[in-house]
Amino acid sequence: MAPDDAAEEVAVPDGRSLRWRKHNQARRQKIIDAAITVLGRQSPGEEVQIQAISEESGVARTVMYRHFADKADLDRAVQREICNRLGEVLIPALAHDGTPEEIIHRVIEGFVLWSVDNPSLFWFAERDLSGWGPTPLQEAFEKIAEAIEAIMDTVVAYVGVELSQDDRDGIDPWVFALIGAAFTGIRRWASRDPRVPDIQQFIDIMSESIWLQINGMALSRGITLPDGRIVDLLHSMGTEPGAVEPSQATGA
Template structure:
C-alpha cells in the first residue's frame, strides 16, 4: 500500500506532463495551419491568430511556452521535422546515382512549392533563439547524403585523397545549400515558372553535372547503373 501511495504523485505528474505536451503540440499544429492556410509567405504570424485556431485564450497559450521566442522556435522545429521526414525518406540507395540525386531534389522542390509560407517561416532568424532548427535540419540531411556518397565511393573502390575526404562535408553542404537557395528564389515568384517538374529536372541536371564533373576530375568513373546492381557485382 505504501508503495502504491508513493507511485500516485508520479503518475499524476506524468499525466500532467503529457497533457502539457499534447496542448503544446496542438498550439504548434494550429500555428502551422494558419501559416499554410491564411498567410502570404513572409507575413507576420500573430499569437492571436494561433490562439484563435487552437481554441484557447492567448494568455492560456503561454502556459505551454516560455515566451514568443520559445513558441516561434517550436514552430520552426515542427516545420523542419515534417520536411525532414520527407527528405530523409528520399535519401536512399535505390536507383542509379543520378536517379538518387533527382529523387532527393524532387522531394524538396515538391515540398517547397506546396509549403512556401512554412519554408519562409523556418528560414527566419528568431531574436533571442539559442539555435536555429533549420541549420540542424540541413546538417542532418547533409550527413545522410554524405553517408550515401561515402558508401558509393567505397563501392567503386575509388581512390580519394585525404584532402578530398576532408572537404566532403563542406562540399555536401555546398550542394544542399545551392539547391535550397535555388528553390527559395524559384518559389518566391508570383507564378512558379518553370513548372515544378521542369524546374526539378533542371536543378537535378545541374547538380548531377557538378557531381559527375568533380568525379571525372578525380578520374572516378560513375557508372550509370542501379546501386543495387553494383552491389551484386561487388559481391560476385
C-alpha cells in the same frame, strides 16, 4: 530501506505526474500544430498573431505562455516542426533503392513540390530568429547532408578509389554547399511570378545541375560513378543498406 534506495524511489514520477506531463506535451504540440495551420493560410511574410493561434488551438493565450517562454520560443518550436515535416518528405527520397542520379532527382523534386505547396512554411522555416546554436533549418540540412555523404561513401568504397586527405576533409562542406545552392535556387524560383520555367522543367534543370557537379567532381578524381542502385552496390560489397556511416568509407 537504504538512503540511496529512498532517493531512487523519490526520483521515480508517479502515474499522476506522468499523465500531467503527457497532457502538457500534447497541449504544447496542439499549439504548434495550430500555429502551422494559421501560418499555412497566410501569405509569405505575414506575421502570425498569437490570438489567431489561440483561436485555432482552443487554448487561451495565458495558458499558451505556460508552455513557451515567449513568442520567440514558440516561433522556434514552429520552425523545428516545419523542418521535421520537410524532413519527412526529403529523407525517404534518399532511400538506397535508386541510382545516385535518381536519388538526387527525387530529393530536388520533393523539395520543389513541398515549397510550392507550402510557401508560407518555406518562408518561415528560413527566418533568422537569432539565438545560440544551429537553426532548425540548419539541423535539417545536416541530416540531409549526412544521408548524401553516406551515399557518396558507398560509391567511393565500391569503386575502390583512395581519396586524398584534402578531398576527405572537403566532402562535408562541399555537400553543404550543394544543399545551400539548391535551397537558394528553389527559393528564387518559388518567389517568381510567374514561375518560369514550369515546375517539371525546373526540377529537371536543378537535378541535372547538381548531378553534373557531383559527376564532374568524381571524374576529376578518377572516379566513374556507377549507374546501379545504391542498395545493389551495398549487396555486392556484402554490406547491408544503412550499415555505411557518413565518412566511413572516406576515412574522415
